[in-house]
Amino acid sequence: MAKIIAGIAASHVPAIGVAIDRGMTGTPYWEPLFKGYEPAREWLAKLAPDVAIIVYNDHANALSLEIIPTFLIGVADKFPIADEGFGPRPVPAVQGCAPLAWHLAESLILDEFDMTIANEMPVDHGLTVPLSITCGQPPAWPFRVIPLCVNVVQYPPPTGARCFKLGQAIRRAVEKFDEDLRVVIYGTGGMSHQLQGERAGLINREFDTAFLDGMTRDPMALTKITHTEYMREAGSEGIEMVMWHVMRGALDENVTEIYRHYHVPASNTAAALLILENRTAE
Amino acid sequence: MSQPRDYESIPGTYVYDSRRGREGYALNMFCMSLNKPENRKSFKDNESAYLDRFPLSAEQRRTVLQRDWLGMLKVGGNIYYTIKIAFCDGLTFQDVAGMMSGVSKQTYEQMMLAGGRSPDGNRYKDERKTEQTSG
DSSP: OOEEEEEEEEOOOHHHHHHHHTTOTTSTTTHHHHHTTHHHHHHHHHHOOSEEEEEEOOOSSSOOSSSOOSEEEEOOSEEOBOBOSSOBOSSOOEEOOHHHHHHHHHHHHHTTOOOEEESSOOBOHHHHHHHHHHHOSOSSOSSEEEEEEEOOSSSOOOOHHHHHHHHHHHHHHHTTOSSOOEEEEEEEOOSSBOOSSTTTTBOOHHHHHHHHHHHHHOHHHHTTOOHHHHHHHHOGGGGGGHHHHHHHHTSOSSEEEEEEEEEEEETTEEEEEEEEEETTOO | OOSOOGGGGSTTOOOOOHHHHHHHHHHHHHHHHTTSHHHHHHHHHOHHHHHTTSOOOHHHHHHHHTTOHHHHHHTTOOHHHHHHHHHHTTOOHHHHHHHHTTSOHHHHHHHHHTTOBOSTTOSSGGGSSSOOOOO
């Protein structure tokens, strides 16, 4: 049986990818952020999962405004790296896990989550930056990846509560898969940030800290945060934190916080990394 | 828009909702085309001719040609799309964020290094000192 053993929440700021790709991680600006990633890399290398489900949003790369799926799952064997307007990131292509991805697609739809299915798509920094943060710069990514895209660009994104329920359904589906796979799930994006308008640059450390605490203490309370509250308190782009709820919903009710790192600023954003393990893990 | 929305009370913020989605579709799809290197080249070679390929309004054209980043948002631009014009120009998200908030690059960088823009005084339009026009 396949099993979800841990959850990772990670910001996916594009500038973090640029800093890695251009060898700037040791500069005074970036060093404090990257220093904080090291314990997480050690933890993940030791955990050595077989597959990662990465919940992220595409940023006008694989998807545009022509068709806007609320939830989409990538079922390919391989996902190329997107050109986001300045050439693709120089990172390895992402290897998919088609058997589990197709099983998830079928199970989720029959469980009343109407997934869009993608046979071909490039992946952008929303997915590759969390991989770089947690795996460094290997010649090939150390595990297979199932991309799960959530629309957070065209208002409204799905609610936090809906995302949490999708996470619960993902867990049910994973546990019905025959092969013995050890699976981790990433919720990406956030934390507080606003990239647009006169209010650009908004950061709310208090909101972010309460959100990080709540992931362990009372995730159900966090699912009640409204879209307007996210935008008002955590910035218009802070709304992408709804994606963390998919990750949290896929874990046990009781989890242990293994690691936390929070740093301001990464470009315009409060960057966070949070690792949660199921109490029943292995 | 059929009814008022509570996020309209947030100052300096342009939520990409159905109204902006309808107004900004062509503008944003022009930006999307810049994901292809050959299109980036055509745009840079002759911006006005390249824009002729897209059914933009006169005001949308103006905001693109003048790099009026805030103006683009007011005519339906979505930041994840309009940023692709900035990438063409060699600018970063932080450069554009500074310009949209009306301060110098250095001032904006310093604000971020000092912990970012505080939500205090920035949650509701009516608590802001200067009048905002995000409607």
